[in-house]
Amino acid sequence: MAAPVDKVDLQARKRAAKIIHEKFKGVLKDVLSGKPPRLIIPKRTLANTRFDPEKGILVMGEDVIERELLNMGEARRFMQTLLMASIIYQALIENEYPTIRDLYYRGKHTIVYRDLRGRLREENTWDEQSESDAVIRDVEVFTGLLREDMLILSKEKGKVVGRMKIRSGGDVIDLSKMGHGAYAIESTPDLIEFLEVDAEFVLVVEKDAVFQQLHRAKFWDKYKAILVTGAGQPDRATRRFVRRLNEELGLPIYILTDSDPYGWYIYSVFKVGSIQLSYESERLATPKARFLGVSMTDIFGYRSKKPYLSERERRNFIIKAKDVDIRRARELMKYSWFQTPKWRRELRIFLQRKAKLEIEALASKGLRFLAEKYIPEKIETGDWTE
Numbered sequence: 117m118a119a120p121v122d123k124v125d126l127q128a129r130k131r132a133a134k135i136i137h138e139k140f141k142g143v144l145k146d147v148l149s150g151k152p153p154r155l156i157i158p159k160r161t162l163a164n165t166r167f168d169p170e171k172g173i174l175v176m177g178e179d180v181i182e183r184e185l186l187n188m189g190e191a192r193r194f195m196q197t198l199l200m201a202s203i204i205y206q207a208l209i210e211n212e213y214p215t216i217r218d219l220y221y222r223g224k225h226t227i228v229y230r231d232l233r234g235r236l237r238e239e240n241t242w243d244e245q246s247e248s249d250a251v252i253r254d255v256e257v258f259t260g261l262l263r264e265d266m267l268i269l270s271k272e273k274g275k276v277v278g279r280m281k282i283r284s285g286g287d288v289i290d291l292s293k294m295g296h297g298a299y300a301i302e303s304t305p306d307l308i309e310f311l312e313v314d315a316e317f318v319l320v321v322e323k324d325a326v327f328q329q330l331h332r333a334k335f336w337d338k339y340k341a342i343l344v345t346g347a348g349q350p351d352r353a354t355r356r357f358v359r360r361l362n363e364e365l366g367l368p369i370y371i372l373t374d375s376d377p378y379g380w381y382i383y384s385v386f387k388v389g390s391i392q393l394s395y396e397s398e399r400l401a402t403p404k405a406r407f408l409g410v411s412m413t414d415i416f417g418y419r420s421k422k423p424y425l426s427e428r429e430r431r432n433f434i435i436k437a438k439d440v441d442i443r444r445a446r447e448l449m450k451y452s453w454f455q456t457p458k459w460r461r462e463l464r465i466f467l468q469r470k471a472k473l474e475i476e477a478l479a480s481k482g483l484r485f486l487a488e489k490y491i492p493e494k495i496e497t498g499d500w501t502e
Contacts, residue, residue: 125267125285125307132266133208139259140201154184155197158257164392167452170473173404174389178258192239193251197258199241200251204266212235215269220248240386257395264352274301275324276355279329281405283309291342296332301344305357310365316340316490319408319491320359322348322382323372326475335487340368349382357399358386362402369402370495375410376437376472377444380454380462383407388453406500407490412465412492415473418429422501424490437470456502 146153157180158164164177183190183197203222207214215224223241231237242248252263263270275298280291284302288311290449291299303307320328320342326343330336336343340359346354361367371386387405389397415430417423425433437445448454449463466472478486494500 117501119153122240128307129211130264132261133205134291135259136205136426138203139444140198143198144258152184152186154182155194155258156180156182157254160175160257160395162391165391166369167388172388173397173401174391174394175394175397179451192350194243194250194392196255200248201255204255204268206439207265213269216249216252216263218243219252219268220245223248262399264306264356264394265343267304269303270351270353272300272302272342272353273351274346274357275299275327275341276344276357277303277341280310280342281312283311292337298331301353301357302422303353305360310358315342317368317370317495318342318344318358320344320346320369320371320386322346322379323475327481333483333487339492350385352396352400355386359402362404369405370408370500371405372408372475372491373410374472374474375412377441377448378415380448384453386492402479406502408494408500410473410478411501412462412469416465416469418461429481434471434473437472440471442467442470457467462501
């Protein structure tokens with residue numbers, strides 16, 4: 117039996133189903149006119165990804181791939197794409213909420229056929245979930261719909277708490293009354309309606325452990341903030357939620373990560389998007405996001421800027437960078453969005469010092485230091501990096 121849906125959900129379903137129907141109608145037209153059916157899909161490759169300095173995000177280029185049924189090299193992927201699109205379309209019109217894992221199982225089956233010599237052959241529609249996941253991404257770029265637009269669910273990862281009320285699934289949720297817990301950002305963040313907001317900024321924390329400490333200290337209440345975590349590398353829902361907070365509510369976004377190349381890359385995913393999934397950037401990246409810290413200059417100081425850690429504290433808290441950290445930093449130096457003077461300075465100091473520091477080191481100085489001095493002081497003085 118189909119699940120009941122609210123008005124917002126129903127509108128999203130109708131829109132997504134209509135777009136899928138219209139986009140794939142061209143295949144039927146090709147067949148009826150006697151033409152070889154084909155799909156023209158933008159290429160999801162690194163070579164077809166570029167940084168747009170005006171928009172401040174990664175965008176997909178103009179290269180495309182023509183996927184034809186009668187091309188032996190493309191026939192399998194052509195049929196996979198149509199199969200996946202049909203499953204998603206059916207789920208939309210039947211008011212279902214499939215997960216990406218569901219879609220893998222719904223479409224996986226064995227096809228029995230005869231080859232050109234008349235011998236029976238068997239072939240699976242797809243073998244591993246990574247294969248069906250890639251097909252979902254093909255449907256996304258072909259239709260211009262994110263999987264979230266198509267009501268496809270994934271494991272919830274991000275969390276949020278703060279001075280804000282939202283409506284989700286017809287329920288009003290007060291994010292300031294979550295106890296010691298937090299609201300798990302749902303897989304379909306565009307279905308969330310922002311109601312009452314009494315916040316001045318958003319603080320995105322890389323690590324869940326630090327998020328929990330700041331939450332229990334009521335940082336968000338004292339400083340009129342919305343506190344978010346992606347619990348490491350952020351999922352798409354968290355990135356979209358953060359984008360909406362900035363774009364629709366005009367709230368400044370500050371990112372707090374470890375002081376290492378992986379923390380800095382997490383910041384860049386929020387800000388400019390993902391290299392592998394550049395087609396998402398228009399709706400998921402937040403180009404106005406600011407890197408609050410932890411920075412190299414917070415640790416070692418720079419010119420007139422005093423470090424937040426004493427010499428003794430540095431000896432106790434900093435960690436020697438590994439070769440993989442150094443290689444990653446050199447990769448970041450090649451990215452055009454890390455070419456600002458501040459970022460080049462940060463990366464240069466990292467490569468010189470070959471040392472990194474985790475957010476927990478600041479918390480080790482006392483949660484009060486992190487929540488009442490470090491974060492508010494950096495925001496107030498404008499000591500962030502863009």
